[in-house]
Amino acid sequence: MxxxxxxxxxxxxxxxxxxxxxxxxxxxxxxxxxxxxxxxLRELIAWKWNENKELRQIRDREDENNNDWERVTRELGVGSNVESTEKK
Structure with missing residues (x-):
């Protein structure tokens, strides 16, 4: 055809x-x-982009806080990471 x-x-x-x-x-x-x-469409895309940017910044700040907590627990020898290494 x-x-x-x-x-x-x-x-x-x-x-x-x-x-x-x-x-x-x-x-x-x-x-x-x-x-x-x-x-x-242009305004809606800009609004959604800014909303996602704020969420990414909040998530990054939370990740930094969690990393600090893990570092402190490792330094103090407290937490699941230390216990699992002691069992081996």
Whole structure:
């Protein structure tokens, strides 16, 4: 079965991508269909990026605190790591 193309094998995907991007742009900027302020794709991505950045910073701080606790317990000779090495 022969494949049919609208323009050509390479121009059809380019046309599809261009059409999709143009439709998205018109949807975001048209006064009738534009999302409410604060809900455009760019703003939503920035909000989610900042939220994830804060969560990563909190997680990194907790990891640092846990590493400090493990270091202190090793220095004092208390904890499961010391007990497991003594049993061997």
């Amino acid at each position: 022969a494949k049919t193309y609208l323009l050509s094998r390479t121009l059809d995907p380019i046309l599809g991508i261009f059409t999709g991007l143009l439709a998205f742009h018109l949807n975001e900027t048209n006064p009738r269909s534009a999302p409410i302020p604060g809900h455009t």
